[in-house]
Amino acid sequence: MKARLFASAILCAIALALMTTVGAVESVPLSAPKPLNQKGFPAELYSWVIPADNPQTPAKVELGRKLFFDDRLAADGTVSCDQCHAPAKGFTDQLPASMGIHHAFGQRNAPTILNALFNTLQFWDGRAPTLEKQIEGPILNPVEMGNKNFDDVVAKVKGIPEYQQSFQTVFNGAITMDNIERAIAAYERTQIAFDTPFDRFMAGDQNAISASAKRGWSLFNGKGRCMTCHGWNPTQPLFTDNRFHNIGVSAHKSDFVPLARKALVLIAQGGGGLQQLDQLAIQTDMSGLGRFLVTKQAHDIGGFRTMGLRNLLVTQPYFHDGSQQTLWDVLDHYNKGGVPNPYLDGGLLPLGLSESEEDDLVAFLVTLTSPEYASASNEELEKQRARAKTDRPQRDEAAATGKSGLGPGFKGPFGDMTPAQNEENPALLGGD
Amino acid sequence: MAARHKSVETRYMEDRDKVLRGMRRLDRRTFMKVLAASAGAVMAKGLMPPHTFQLVNVAEAALDKSASATGAPGTPPFTFAYISDTHMYVRTLNQRFVKGAVKAVEDVNALDPQPDFVLFGGDLAQLGRPEELEQGKQVLSELKAPVKMMVGEHDWFYDMGDKWQELFGPPNYSFDWKGVHVVVLMSVHEKDFWTARGLSPADRMQIVAGLDNSIQSRFEVGDEEREWLKNDLAKVPTTTPLLVFSHSPLYKYYRNWNFWTEDAEQVQELLKPYPNVTVVHGHTHQMLFNQIGNISFYGMLSTAWPWPYAPQGLPALTVQMNRPDPYDQLDGLGDGQVNVSKEGLADMMYNLWDRNPVTVRADYLRSNGKTYVPPAPQFASY
Numbered sequence: 176m177k178a179r180l181f182a183s184a185i186l187c188a189i190a191l192a193l194m195t196t197v198g199a200v201e202s203v204p205l206s207a208p209k210p211l212n213q214k215g216f217p218a219e220l221y222s223w224v225i226p227a228d229n230p231q232t233p234a235k236v237e238l239g240r241k242l243f244f245d246d247r248l249a250a251d252g253t254v255s256c257d258q259c260h261a262p263a264k265g266f267t268d269q270l271p272a273s274m275g276i277h278h279a280f281g282q283r284n285a286p287t288i289l290n291a292l293f294n295t296l297q298f299w300d301g302r303a304p305t306l307e308k309q310i311e312g313p314i315l316n317p318v319e320m321g322n323k324n325f326d327d328v329v330a331k332v333k334g335i336p337e338y339q340q341s342f343q344t345v346f347n348g349a350i351t352m353d354n355i356e357r358a359i360a361a362y363e364r365t366q367i368a369f370d371t372p373f374d375r376f377m378a379g380d381q382n383a384i385s386a387s388a389k390r391g392w393s394l395f396n397g398k399g400r401c402m403t404c405h406g407w408n409p410t411q412p413l414f415t416d417n418r419f420h421n422i423g424v425s426a427h428k429s430d431f432v433p434l435a436r437k438a439l440v441l442i443a444q445g446g447g448g449l450q451q452l453d454q455l456a457i458q459t460d461m462s463g464l465g466r467f468l469v470t471k472q473a474h475d476i477g478g479f480r481t482m483g484l485r486n487l488l489v490t491q492p493y494f495h496d497g498s499q500q501t502l503w504d505v506l507d508h509y510n511k512g513g514v515p516n517p518y519l520d521g522g523l524l525p526l527g528l529s530e531s532e533e534d535d536l537v538a539f540l541v542t543l544t545s546p547e548y549a550s551a552s553n554e555e556l557e558k559q560r561a562r563a564k565t566d567r568p569q570r571d572e573a574a575a576t577g578k579s580g581l582g583p584g585f586k587g588p589f590g591d592m593t594p595a596q597n598e599e600n601p602a603l604l605g606g607d
Numbered sequence: 608m609a610a611r612h613k614s615v616e617t618r619y620m621e622d623r624d625k626v627l628r629g630m631r632r633l634d635r636r637t638f639m640k641v642l643a644a645s646a647g648a649v650m651a652k653g654l655m656p657p658h659t660f661q662l663v664n665v666a667e668a669a670l671d672k673s674a675s676a677t678g679a680p681g682t683p684p685f686t687f688a689y690i691s692d693t694h695m696y697v698r699t700l701n702q703r704f705v706k707g708a709v710k711a712v713e714d715v716n717a718l719d720p721q722p723d724f725v726l727f728g729g730d731l732a733q734l735g736r737p738e739e740l741e742q743g744k745q746v747l748s749e750l751k752a753p754v755k756m757m758v759g760e761h762d763w764f765y766d767m768g769d770k771w772q773e774l775f776g777p778p779n780y781s782f783d784w785k786g787v788h789v790v791v792l793m794s795v796h797e798k799d800f801w802t803a804r805g806l807s808p809a810d811r812m813q814i815v816a817g818l819d820n821s822i823q824s825r826f827e828v829g830d831e832e833r834e835w836l837k838n839d840l841a842k843v844p845t846t847t848p849l850l851v852f853s854h855s856p857l858y859k860y861y862r863n864w865n866f867w868t869e870d871a872e873q874v875q876e877l878l879k880p881y882p883n884v885t886v887v888h889g890h891t892h893q894m895l896f897n898q899i900g901n902i903s904f905y906g907m908l909s910t911a912w913p914w915p916y917a918p919q920g921l922p923a924l925t926v927q928m929n930r931p932d933p934y935d936q937l938d939g940l941g942d943g944q945v946n947v948s949k950e951g952l953a954d955m956m957y958n959l960w961d962r963n964p965v966t967v968r969a970d971y972l973r974s975n976g977k978t979y980v981p982p983a984p985q986f987a988s989y
Contacts, residue, residue: 402935472964474960521936521937521961522932522936523940524936
């Protein structure tokens with residue numbers, strides 16, 4: 176409790192200081208630690224997620240910020256954290272999959288750092304338990320920052336005079352991998368994104384969002400079934416259940432069962448440590464197996480973490496492989512009940528959303544934009560809207576309305592599980 | 608009715624109050640401890656591959672030849688898979704349950720190596736209609752492994768088993784498999800409640816299909832079939848392990864829902880001379896296991912819907928599966944595999960579709976819950 180108050184006081188102080196010295200709110204750099212007095216900020220939850228062994232202090236946050244933007248942390252001195260987590264791009268790179276040293280691409284879309292402090296597990300597959308531990312992935316991954324080992328990284332930081340002073344202040348001079356991680360994680364924990372029109376709406380301002388967005392919120396909780404996984408409530412206003420679901424995204428390109436068998440053999444041989452999982456996830460075709468690489472449970476095959484829904488219009492493209500360009504594409508994907516595969520989550524069903532209902536849902540999602548991204552977000556929205564008018568690769572009207580094509584995608588006489596036109600509630604048909 | 612009977616809702620509210628009262632007493636430090644402990648348990652569960660899950664087994668076997676599915680001395684002489692309680696309407700009426708059955712077929716077909724056979728646990732159809740049974744046969748014909756059929760009440764009471772027997776043969780039979788004597792029973796006979804009331808076949812079926820319907824009688828194996836069983840077992844030496852399949856549990860769990868076999872004790876009596884008897888049954892749609900004397904009982908999962916646990920009578924050894932997620936139509940459902948050792952001890956793997964599989968070992972039941980306790984659910988069951 177004390178730690179929480181202390182941390183909030185410090186962060187407020189930083190924010191105030193920045194606001195007074197720099198002037199107008201608009202000119203606060205997007206990389207700056209965010210104030211905690213945002214509308215909709217879950218103060219109680221925040222008090223739980225700041226780890227006891229890494230309390231927030233202004234000096235540590237400042238050190239973490241320096242490290243976060245320092246290219247020298249990569250093996251060849253060309254890639255910093257912000258290459259893939261750029262503040263101007265909602266702490267993502269707005270690329271389908273991220274690029275590391277030597278212009279090599281991985282297989283996963285860079286998740287945002289905004290509100291990442293609230294994730295119960297990190298990465299799309301939850302392979303790291305904390306923000307601190309998460310850092311160990313990209314630092315060593317050959318197609319990200321490409322360091323050979325942690326000693327190289329520590330040695331490099333030790334050799335930079337400006338860090339010696341900062342580490343002296345924050346960690347009594349101990350320049351270690353653990354402390355590098357702590358500092359970066361502390362900085363990442365200042366990236367809090369609430370204060371959106373929706374948050375003001377939920378706080379009682381009926382005029383904060385449009386009529387279309389209100390209809391969208393209603394669809395979100397009803398016909399769209401979105402809240403099944405992207406739930407909102409005042410203590411956890413994050414729009415995620417922090418769980419892993421197979422919605423069929425990687426079913427396009429993965430033959431799950433043989434891949435899973437191959438992965439199990441490799442993991443058994445390689446020990447299944449974070450570095451091995453990281454490389455399988457980023458560099459191999461086993462990436463599409465998702466959560467399965469971590470748990471080795473069949474029901475986790477193709478499962479990926481439910482992402483929060485805030486600031487979606489600066490963190491495009493969407494899904495773990497960045498395969499969808501617009502919010503309409505994402506909604507089309509859910510509308511048709513996902514992509515059939517044997518491990519499809521049981522919560523996915525055709526939704527039968529009309530075009531105007533999808534528009535309302537987009538209008539609602541737009542209200543989840545924090546003020547600092549409002550203008551960038553509007554620009555992207557218009558781009559997406561224009562694109563969606565002509566280009567709708569995922570739209571499948573017949574599947575969405577249950578007229579054709581859905582089903583588990585099995586071969587044999589039941590290969591096309593064309594549903595009945597009048598699907599009825601079994602309870603009304605008689606019998607238990 | 609027992610005076611102390613409490614409804615599911617009442618018990619839920621009581622449990623909930625207890626938990627909430629307990630929570631209020633926790634300070635932050637203790638709460639964090641609880642969190643850490645449960646996270647640890649989840650991690651441990653997640654990282655430990657289930658012993659009998661085939662996908663895992665294959666990979667492990669490739670690396671470690673000594674890995675044995677049961678862990679007990681000797682490798683299992685055979686493995687069978689099961690699919691049960693598919694309750695398929697004709698697909699023009701409702702196809703959700705057809706999809707469930709097809710998913711199970713795909714599951715079983717993906718097993719490598721294939722099981723010796725697939726037991727179908729009964730209730731192939733929902734309303735016993737001939738077209739439902741034919742459709743069911745078509746779905747099951749996709750299975751690569753041979754299928755052993757068992758009948759359930761949903762297959763029987765529309766035409767008193769005519770169509771089912773035409774498609775699948777006699778409802779009770781036995782065979783020997785790798786040293787184990789296997790008996791398939793028809794355990795869902797009912798006393799005639801329909802003639803006197805002048806009920807149509809459809810009405811009769813509807814009443815039997817009702818969970819809490821007091822018009823119907825209790826299920827029974829019946830005099831005639833018990834006599835058949837007695838004669839069948841007369842040829843089997845008492846040193847032979849027995850594996851018995853029945854649709855209803857061959858013990859008395861909850862009478863109102865017909866989770867029940869009226870002449871269970873008499874059947875158990877016939878099985879008594881055999882040291883190792885395993886009964887695998889359908890009908891209850893939930894993780895359910897029990898031990899009575901020499902007999903280990905395992906309930907099978909359904910592919911259509913999960914039943915809640917009955918308000919009373921739940922065997923003490925049963926580790927309950929969590930309340931299924933109402934938003935996830937596959938949760939609480941599944942299929943499974945059973946490894947049978949040469950002593951006739953059976954380890955049951957519940958392959959829950961949207962959860963981690965749970966293996967219940969014969970040793971757990973045989974030791975009356977002292978060893979190999981299956982993982983408890985993460986949340987209180989309702």
